[in-house]
Amino acid sequence: MAAATAASSVALLAFGIDSFVECTSGAVMIWRLGSEARSGGLTEAQIEHIERRAQKLVAVSLFLLAAYVCFDAAMTLWQRERPEFSTVGVALTSISLIVMLFLARAKRRAAAALGSRAQEADAFQTTACWWLSLAALVGMTLNGVLGWWWADPAAAFVIAGLVVKEGVDVWRGEDDYCC
Numbered sequence: 323m324a325a326a327t328a329a330s331s332v333a334l335l336a337f338g339i340d341s342f343v344e345c346t347s348g349a350v351m352i353w354r355l356g357s358e359a360r361s362g363g364l365t366e367a368q369i370e371h372i373e374r375r376a377q378k379l380v381a382v383s384l385f386l387l388a389a390y391v392c393f394d395a396a397m398t399l400w401q402r403e404r405p406e407f408s409t410v411g412v413a414l415t416s417i418s419l420i421v422m423l424f425l426a427r428a429k430r431r432a433a434a435a436l437g438s439r440a441q442e443a444d445a446f447q448t449t450a451c452w453w454l455s456l457a458a459l460v461g462m463t464l465n466g467v468l469g470w471w472w473a474d475p476a477a478a479f480v481i482a483g484l485v486v487k488e489g490v491d492v493w494r495g496e497d498d499y500c501c
Contacts, residue, residue, distance in 0.1 A: 329408035331465075332398045333458035333478045336391040337415060340451045343387045347447040350379045354440050376440035377492055380447060384489030387450070391482040395475035405474045407466035415459040422452035443492040450485050457481045 323338035325331075354376035358369060398405075429445035432438075461477035464470045 325408045325410040325414065329406040329411060329462075330398075330403055331405040331408060331411060331458065331462060332391070332394045332475045333454070333461040333481075334405075334408060334411045334415070334474075335394060336387070336478050336481065337418070337451070337454045337458040339390060340387055340454050343383045344447055344451055346383050347380050347444045350376050350383075351441060351444045354438075355436075373438060373440050374495065377443050377495060380440060380443040381489045381493035384447065384450065384485050384492060388482040388485040388489065391478050391485070395478040395482070398475040399472060402471075404471040405462070405465055408462060411462055412459060412466075415455040415462070418455040419452060419459070422448055422455060426452060439495060446488050446492065450481070450488065453484060454481050 323335060326335035326338050354372055357372050358364060361368070364372075397403075426445050426448040429441065429448055433441035433445055457477035457480060458474075461474035464473035
């Protein structure tokens with residue numbers, strides 16, 4: 323987030339904020355699994371209630387992320403704020419592309435093993451971080467190499483749209499999460 327602030331990069335800031343949202347989503351999953359483990363003799367209906375509550379909390383985190391990204395991207399475009407190239411940002415997003423890909427796959431495997439839609443939603447949260455990393459990297463690169471200052475906030479809008487769509491699917495309990 324410090325690199326994003328220094329470079330005035332909305333896509334890089336979205337990537338940084340997503341890290342906090344990712345932690346929130348992970349905390350929701352710890353709560354969900356802990357509730358089930360502590361209660362031992364829960365009925366199927368009680369487990370489903372906990373599952374739906376966790377799923378909705380993950381969806382809310384997706385909506386909050388998308389709202390902030392859209393607001394910041396719109397302000398960047400409106401004010402014609404030209405982000406600077408960030409070597410640190412390029413390095414962090416490049417590393418994140420690799421790490422988040424493996425982490426999302428591991429979370430999806432865990433979701434399948436647990437039969438947990440909330441865990442699947444959390445896996446998408448990690449996939450969203452991968453997409454944000456890619457968008458931030460593309461936006462920063464186009465800005466740095468071609469001078470297309472608007473590519474940074476434009477990339478953020480694309481990702482916000484994806485995150486909103488998936489947030490709606492998670493909220494509704496649909497099982498067709500992205501990627």
